[in-house]
Amino acid sequence: MQYMLMIYGDESAMPKASKESMNQMSAAYAAYTQALQKAGVMVAGDRLHHSTDAATVRMNNGKAKVLNGPYAESKEQLAGHYVIEANDLDAALAWAAKCPGAQHGVLEVRPIVKMSN
């Protein structure tokens, strides 16, 4: 099965972080990504820009309405994601627990709908 691991974190903490801890974080993510790849479970993964760089779109009476900012204004914002292949939810949760993002924020684990063609 495939699962998406969504990394939510407090963006306001980022600018306050020291350069050293930023480097530490990057190294941890790089190692984590490598571990996912080596284990053959990595399907995809991306880090996202700050949520202030986001915009939302919805159709209103046939017209696109675009707003500045993320969909939900909350302290914790989606900061990145991985898609992994795992045997079951426990295996996916075990990977989520190892993600550096789980240390500072929250990981949401969602099963991905498999399209049968």
Next chain:
Amino acid sequence: MADGDQSAHEVARRVARASYGKLIAYLAKQTRDVAGAEDALSEAFASALVDWPRKGAPDNPEAWLMAVAKRKIIDASRRKRSGEASTDHLKLMAEELEAMASKEQHIPDERLALMFACAHPAIDPNIRSPLILQTVLGLDAVDIGSAFLVTPAAMGQRLARAKNKIKVAGIPFRVPEWAELGERLDAVLEAIYAAYTKGWNDPANVQNNLADEAIWLGRLIVELLPHEAEALGLLALMLFLQSRHEARRSVSGEFVPLADQDPSLWNSEMIAEAEGQLLRAGELNAIGRYQLEAAIQSAHAARRLTGSTDWEAIVQLYQGLIKIMPSPVVAINLAVAVSEVEGPEAGLAALPDLAENIELMEFQPYWAAKAALLSRADSISEAAEAYGMAIGLESDPAVRNFLLAKRSALPKAN
């Protein structure tokens, strides 16, 4: 023919009772589809009721039902993908099921794995107990709903949602690794105990006694995990409580509190079994909540031999319990035990503070305990007020009548 009919029905009923959960667990583990397994098995039972009276019940009814249920599952997934060449997964599953059906006389017991799936941390804690009752014991949403004070429709929906989550989220059917076992087992035990307390709080409902079902599950866990101290502790606790079932009501149906119960009405076989399980648990050197609670009940049970209750021992056990499980309920019980040793004023002082635990305002046992303590401390008008709260919050008519009588028996306040 009528005879054959009856015996075939009889066999079907017997197998249903003894093997339902086993068959569901095994089928669902293969497919991760609990609802699909339930549908297939109920179709298999329906076929049995047609087939067995005509041809006689098979030698191994369990294997027969399993083989038919598997075929139903395969048919159902073929129907779902009609017009489409069977996918690899389906072909594989069909082959595997086929191969097993032919030689399988012994069906492995996967009920424990099923219970761990039902009590998985990703499943809403409120639905874990109903889910286990349904999948392992085959209780329907009507019975479960009434025990949990939810409409059958709502309960059916919640159960269906949980089963769907097991399927789509890929919740595993297995006993967790050692490192995780403790925490996951707690959830399973909690679900079983929740079923027990629902049955316990509903003593008049003998037909569908959840308490018996919960004890049955408790025995199953102990059989499958014989070295888990808390599983033994839970079984002991439930047996101690259940041993007093007959004594909890008078012949005319009135509520009899523990202190007034006639110990000769307690079930001594159950008490002996409970003591045995608690002893086994103690030998494993892993004390926990259920063992402490069972030990408290054991101390109460000793009254049938000694004629008195060792309240000092009970206070100590509650003090141990509150350390590992701080909750208002434990605090209330501790306060009552303290009052037996040091008097009602000490008991009142030990009660949890209402201002700090506002939820106690609607918690019947708090008011019932407080009322009894106030009455013993001769605070008559306050006691009357507390009895009023306890009466207003009680749903069991027998207990309500008992409390009404207690309030009427208070001396007149001046």
